[in-house]
Amino acid sequence: MKIGFEIHVQLRTKSKLFCECSTRYWEVEPNRNTCPVCTGLPGSKPYPVNKEAISMALKVAKSLGMDISKSLVFLRKHYFYPDLPSGYQRTSTPLGRNGRLGRVRIKEIHIEEDPGRYEPREGIVDFNRSGVPLIEIVTEPDMSSIEEAEAFLKELHLLLNYLDVILNPSVVFRVDANISLEGGERVEIKNINSIEGVRRALQFEIARQKRLLEMGKKVERETRHWDEARGITISLREKETEEDYRYMPDPDIPPVDITSFIENNPITIPELPWQREERLMKEYGLDKSDAHTLILDKELGEYFERLVEKTNPRFAATFVADRLRGELNYRGLDFKDVREKESSITRIAIAWFREEISKPAAIELLRRLLDENIDVEQEIKKYTLREDVEMIIDDVLRREERIVRDILSGKKEAINRLVGIVMKETQGRADPKRVKEIISQRLSRWNS
Ligand SMILES: [Zn+2]
Known part of the structure; x- marks a missing residue:
């Protein structure tokens, strides 16, 4: 079994990748966090690439031990979907290659812009998050069990936390998983939004593919969609190829010279x-x-x-x-x-x-x-006193054997003499009612 991932993470920058809209898209009414650039209006020109996004992506790439590219080119990836008004998504050439996390090889890392959000059932589009910077981390298919895949994602999550690059803690990962079983083709599962979701999607997909192979049928190369609510994967389309997207360099965005970028914006990696x-x-x-x-x-x-x-x-x-x-x-x-x-x-x-x-x-x-x-200070005083009082009570019970024997043999009122002694020794700080309760508890334990 071979499992690999493409993992998308929204970066915690202040503004979007190519405009000055805020990245905190979930805090405002739908379609209020937009401008002509991130809604792809005709004639709008992107701002220069957000430096903060490049710095954060570099931090991740370096922490994964990747070879850093000398320059970064933004490409237009063309496809039609209602969440993408310009008809293309801007995505960079690899910023880093050949990294590693544990025993999983990281193939490459890109910077991308997030599309908007489309609700097919209601036919509603919200462009608030359109243009939010993402990194896409592509692994080699180096994981050979669900447990290993889950452990990898947890470790990556921890790393991104330490690097302080996660924008929205409630949706850290958007994952596409690919999986192939011995004798079958590679299947890609899209639209998984959590580590828990990855586990469930892989479980479902492994069972489905095993069933086909056992019946002597073929597992076709295809892209499937993870339906979180129903817990199943659904066939979307045969796997598309790179050419289908008609990638071309974005003429509005000059290539970024990464070598001189790092000279001017040194990258500091915290303790990992x-x-x-x-x-x-x-x-x-x-x-x-x-x-x-x-x-x-x-x-x-x-x-x-x-x-x-x-x-x-x-x-x-x-x-x-x-x-x-x-x-x-x-x-x-x-x-x-x-x-x-x-x-x-x-x-x-x-x-x-x-x-x-x-x-x-x-x-x-x-x-x-x-x-x-x-009020912790006050509570500590109370506890200290309570514990003092309990120590004094235990001490008095040990010393005043005769009175204790009287009480145990039925002279219940003799308990008041013990209370008196304790009150004297605590210099009146204790509560007599409480002292009496504690003494009765202790004696009833002795009795039984
Ligand atoms: Zn904008």
């Missing part, structure tokens, strides 16, 4: 996930599994390093990789979602680290902090 994993292990002596957990959420990993400064690596790893990440996962959150609570989270960690409060108290406080707004 696999580099961070290595460093966390080396610098803090973490084991691989903690280090890996910490790189999966970039901001969480950065928080870990801030917490180490105030505690120590062992404690910070347990608190962040186990406790905090567990609580965040349970709530479907990332660290960036709770960033404004960082100082409170740190306060809880430090209170636990200094043993001002116990581990169960710290965990309880952390949970409450994530679910509601609490």
